[in-house]
Amino acid sequence: MGAATAFTIRAARPEEFPAVVALTDLAFATGPYGHLPVSAERRALVDAVAERAADGAVLVAVEHEPDADLVRDLDVAGDANHGRADAAARRLREPIRGRLLGTVSLVRADSAQSRLATGEEAELRLLGVAPEARGRGIGEALALAAQEEALTWGAPAVVLDTGTLNFTSQRLYERLGYERFTSAGAAQEPETDAAASEDRIDHIDYRLPLRDRDDLVIRLVRDDELEAVAALSLRAYEYAYELSEGYRASIVGVAPRAREHQVWVAADRATGELLGSVATPRRGSTISPLAQPGELDFRLLAVDPPARGRGIGEALTRLAIELARLRGLDRVVMNSGEQMTGAHRLYGRLGFSRLSEREHDIVEGDRRIRLYAFTIDVPHATRSIAA
Template sequence: MTNDTARTFVDGTTIRPIRPDESDAESAVIVGAFAAGPYGHLPKSAERAAFEADTAGRGADGAVLVAVGADGAVVGTASVLRAGSRYSRVARPGEAEVRLISVDPSAQGAGLGAALTRASLEAALDWGASALVLDTGSRNTRAQALYERLGFVRDPGRDAVVGAGVESVVYRFPLQPRDDVVVRLMRADEADAVAALVEHAYAADFELNAGYRADIVAVAERAREHRVWVAVDAMTGELLGTASTPRAGETMSPVARDGELDFRFLGVAPGARRRGIGEALVQHVLLLARIRGLERVVLNTGPDMLAAQRLYGRLGFSRLHEREFTFVRPDGSSFQMLAYGRDARLAA
């Protein structure tokens, strides 16, 4: 989750990166949630108290997210940390770790814990982390049920005793389906290269008119409004492919309806074809939909995009005939814009 990204929860609560003037309120939420939890009766070490109070330090290690109510009050928080940083405890190289998922006792029971966990997953996905990991006390069965419901799996090899009377259990959520490819958010300095890649990918399949070509190559502008993802070689960093999705709660095209995620501008570099890069990017979109709690992934594609249509069919997408329409070119010619969709809740 980048600094300009926020998501609005059902009751008007917004989850977003913390602002400097919210540090004290954020720490207070952590203290209150801990006191109300299954370990609130235990004495707190000075090291733990300092960790909870060091909002700036946690932010320097990654990102601090807050849930802010309609009245502007901080009612929840989560710290997403990079592996190897000062406050990371169980993450291995390439992973991200979330700690201090906390909801003010007065706001508990409304699903904010799940929303903060989903936002933490998306922040780790932005970075291209291989997984998001976390640990929680063995007595915190309510939290464990939440993590399992969201798709985290136990990693008992990392369990440990982390304090007097506190046994830690570890959960992991995989974020990258392949070891040789990393999918992450595009960096600003990659916009020109991504524009060239997607232009070449589309021009290889059909002739582009000036208006559509301009839309395809407007990558920097698109990244300001939406989310531009890139697939890169895990060893060399070579740019292999790209796809774009909307921010949480938004859409990129009329094909999407409530509870759905649409995506556009799927392209693979000519030299990376036949490596499964297109499939990896579509799997990434499906994963993003599940992280956001959405039911379906949808898209439009042109009749000339035969390779893309074969890919969608192979991955379980089916035609949405009722959402298809006739697209008229500036020269008066036209074609049928196809629509596809599939259930995001099925394994990619």
């Protein structure tokens, strides 16, 4: 397999769960703790793929071979870690739709799979990359995809732990902005290899905050909120603009939009009141004809009129920029009608510029409206929704 082979990150499918177990076993067996016996507790954790998928998310990095059943044949080096790596490799030879190159799970605080998370935090667990696929950025891409998944939940932070001897993982998480913290029962002194055992691997605990504001929660819309978001969005646009029937129908079409794309809401953290909304595409797709490869587009940014002045539109726009960064995209683009001057001021304040070469006119009834286009480059440094 060449180093340039592309991969896609998506949710694991049920028929891939055995391969996820095998890949996780292999990643552990070829890591810094691979010489240790596997405890019953870890065996149960690794095997519970269906439970992790039901309560949270199990993501996989899949090689771009969507049309072929591939039989995996790994060349496991060394002494095969007492045969466990060989056993994991044999399990990975089962035919699957596209070769699995890596996997990661995200679980909630109330899950049996969680060790650190409290409250509404999300916990990243069991990040593993196939040995022959290491060095291609797959682990980083999986960690960023898990961070995006946590954003969809409205989680205030992602927490995780990694062994004190797992220096590769420590460098990855710290490069992504995770900070060490001391949790209840955390080890205070680093272990030595001689003292380690699978039952008492000492860990370093990490936390990555996802919220910049204590008063606001941004997450995906829930099914029972679809009508409320449609009403909120219509109020927002009717407040300042004269709407055609076609545009009105598009604004209130929240349910079909949520099925095909992502509809986000900003809610007051104290009361739960919905304050604003925006729509973005799912990973690997677009939401309008405007976007080109390497770009993320968004539509229908709306703030309920009583909530204006609270920075809701800015927070939702920054979310779109953060999603583009997490997906490794280069730019964010969007269209805006020439009459939407308030939105134009917001975009200018955030650093967007006009994309004049992609602007065009649309006709609504007897009116001709210029459809402006805006763009901003996506920063690829350590995450910061507020930066």
